[in-house]
Each structure stands twice: as structure tokens, then as C-alpha cells.
Amino acid sequence: MDFSDINARGVVLLGCGKMGSAMLAGWLDRGLDPGAVTVLDPHPSDWVQGTGVRINADLPAAPAFALIAVKPQMMGDALPALQGLPGTLFVTVAAGTPIAAYEAAFGAHSRIVRAMPNTPAAVGQGITAIIGNGATTPDDLDLAQGILAAVGQVVRLTHEDQMDAVTGLSGSGPAYVFHMIETLAAAGEAQGLTPDLALQLARATVAGSGALAMTGEDPAQLRINVTSPNGTTQAGLEVLMPELPDLMKRTVAAAADRSRELRA
Template sequence: MTIDLILVGCGNMGHAMLAGWITAGRIPAARVVVVEPNESLRLRAAALGLSAHATAQEIAPDCQPRVVIFAVKPQVMRQVVPDYSRFKAGGAAFVSIAAGTPVGTFEELLGADAPIIRCMPNTPAAIGKGMMVLFANNNISPEQDEFVRDLLSANGAIASIDDEDLMDAVTAVSGSGPAYVFHFIECLTEAARTAGLPDDVAKLLAMQTVYGAGALAAESDEEPGKLRQNVTSPNGTTAAGLAVLMGGDRLKQLLAETVEAAKQRGIELRD
């Protein structure tokens, strides 16, 4: 029995990405098998119209997926992955969306000839606005690469890197980046309150301004620096505010230190 996908782990991120694949028509629910030991999460997955099991041993012996995707915590990866090595013989590719676990670990557990893709998504993938960065070993075929890219494109934008060591920088920028932006929204909201705006208005102004500016930057042909200049009149209010943010490269330096700290922690947590 050939299916398209086995998804191992269906927590919040795994379920959100899976729902995106099915909703976008990238994959029929009937061609998906989920393995999730948590009963409530397993039932939630099954509600999408797919087969869901508690363990890998419950998967039909004649089941052969095109791809196996691991969406479990890095701490349990070494215990989970070997149960799926049997699918390599049938031509399955293996994809990990867990932070910190290098391709070498999967090659150790599945064999050096296993086709493996490491993916670093971020939480906006849950609404189709994510950033997915991929690193593949040399065993991935063009057909496998195309299938995985088409699947993940339902969750947002995709980029590739050729040097796996760069994945720590990827994690520090786009993986952790949403949290930085959320905190910026928190701070801008608090600044708006301090400036005298009511709580509900302050929150709306902060969130919609960040959302709108991000959307404009993504859709514009102009660089963000040019967009900034376009709204900065000489000696105007924006210029006064930017003089604080940009004075002495304060924000630039702060973000550089933030990304470096997250990158170094990623290096420390490598499997």
C-alpha cells in the first residue's frame, strides 16, 4: 500500500502544518498516516480524515510512504527514528522539523545512504505565513526534493542552504525571530499606553502597524531601507523617533547581539 506521508508526532506545529497541507490540496488526507502516542492529539489528527496510530508498530506491514516527517522533540529523536528505518528500502525520504538535530544523527540511525532533509520552520507556518529553510544530504533525489518543497510551500516561503552549520544562524533569525517580533509588539504597545492611548487602541495600533509594515515590505519592489526613507520627512516626527532607534546603531547592535546569543545557544544544543 503506497501512501504519500507518515507524520511522526502531531503536536501543535505538526498538526498546523499538516492541516495546511491538506487544506491547500497538497496531499489527500486518505494518503496520510499519523503516529502520535497522545490520545487527544491522535484523535485531533484523525478528525482530518486520515489514519492515526499510537505507535509505528501499528502501521500496516505493506504501507510504503514517499516521505516520513519527524515532528517530535529533539530529546526523543534517537528513540523514535529507528522504528521507521524499514521504510528506507521502499524509497522513502526522511524529513525532520526538529531544531538542533543534525543530518548526521539521522544518517547514524537510518544508514549513511538514507535520503534526509532537515527543515527549520517557524510558528507562522501554522497560518501559511512561515519561513522554512532546508538542508538536504546528497541522497535526496530531485523528485523527492520537489515533493517535499511542494508540500512545505503550503506553509509559507522556502529557502535552502548548502552548509548545514548555517542552520544555527537560521534558527537564530527565522526560527526564534517571531518571538523577537512579538516582544517588539509588546514594547510598542506599552510605549503607546505610556503616550496616553487606551489599552485597546494601543494594542491595535502596535499589532496592525507591524503587520502592515511587514506585508508592505514583502510585497514592495523596494528595499526596506528605501521604504524607511520614503516615510521619513526631514526634521519630522518619524525622523525624531528614528534618531533614537538608530542613534549609535542602537537597534542594529541589539539585534546583532540577540541573533548571536541565539546562534551560540543553538550550537551548544547540537545533538
């Protein structure tokens, strides 16, 4: 990503907790000038203070973009700080807050991109879904995608309503995987492994399987490749497969339904 125009105009980062810090680290690694960044955060971490960015300073006159990374409950107090920025693209990674809320704060004609990242963004392995409002242009979406690619993959949605499904799948999904690691390790303990060894095996199995899945081969084929006829894996799958599809469907649906309730 070419940061030359962004470095000249400056950027604003509203909120610099875990997600905001992950974004900032990715931008700086890719060549963004720390002096071009203004961070607005009441409690900046020692790491943020050591990056060379401007902290709680006057905003640039017309920043290229402003990234909103505050918690939804802080939105009412935080957004007024970004009002009156001409020509600025607003990109929000705050969960649950619809585009309409930002249009109410900044004006109906403001260019706004709503994004839903997930926690693996903290290690540069996230995936983020984006959708723009009616005022955004293709260039705006390209800019937003470049900004968010600093922490992983980016996909584009066609309707904002899809954010609820994204929340249920990839937004909440890391917690499902972490719980699977917990339960897989516990199952290993039940078969006589020590807790430390069972956890090491479970972590590495999930991480390695995820890396293998990212090669692009069909996950069903990968499963078949591991499953010898009448072997140990088949025996395990005969227990798992009748129950897991419906359980996972209900899990994602429950999270998506809750997302709909929270924005209602």
C-alpha cells in the first residue's frame, strides 16, 4: 500500500486498545510515518507512547481517514471528537454499531465504511468483512481494504445485514475454536495424558490443521485424506459427525441472533 498521500494528509486513530494497536502496528510496519498519526485515547499504552505517533494532539485539518476503534458503549462520548473533518473517510471496527449511527453523528453524506475484524488480527492473521454506505466510492473501499489488510484478509459484503452472520461466524468464531482446544485437551487428559502434554497436542493440532486448511484444498477432502477406512479417525468421526453440524449451525445462529438484538 502506498502511504505517500496518507503521510501527507495524516490519519486519526480513535481508540488504541488491542484492536487499534494491532492496526497501528501493521501500518507502521508497512511504512506509515508515525508523525502522520494522531491517536485519541485517554489511556495510551506504553507501547503506543513509544511509537512516535502524536497522542491526544490537535487533529489534522483534513485527514485521509479516521479509524474508529472504541467500544460501542463509549461511542456517544468519543464520536464528537471527529466531527467537522472535511473529505475524511471514516472506517469503524467497533462491533454492533450500524452505519446509520455514524451518519447521524457525521452527516448523511459522510463516507463511512463499517468493518468487522476478529481477534487473530492481533497477530496479523485476522479476517475482516467490510461494507460501505451509499456515499462511499470504489476508491474509498480500496483504501479501507488496504488499511485493514494490515492485520489479515479482507472480504467485502453486499449488504450491511450480512454483518450479523459475519459476527456469528468469524467475529465470535475464535472463541469457538479456543473452546474446542480446551475440550480436545480435556479429552486427551481423560485418556491418560498429562494436562500440559494434552494442551500442547491440542494447540498444535488446531494450529497445524488451520494452516493446512489455508492451502486452499477443500476441507472435506482434507478430512477424507486423514480418514483411513475402518481406522481410528473414522471411529472418532462416527461420534462427532452426527452431532457437530447441527450444533455449529445453532451456535452461529445464536450469536448472529444476538447481534441482531443488540442493534435493534
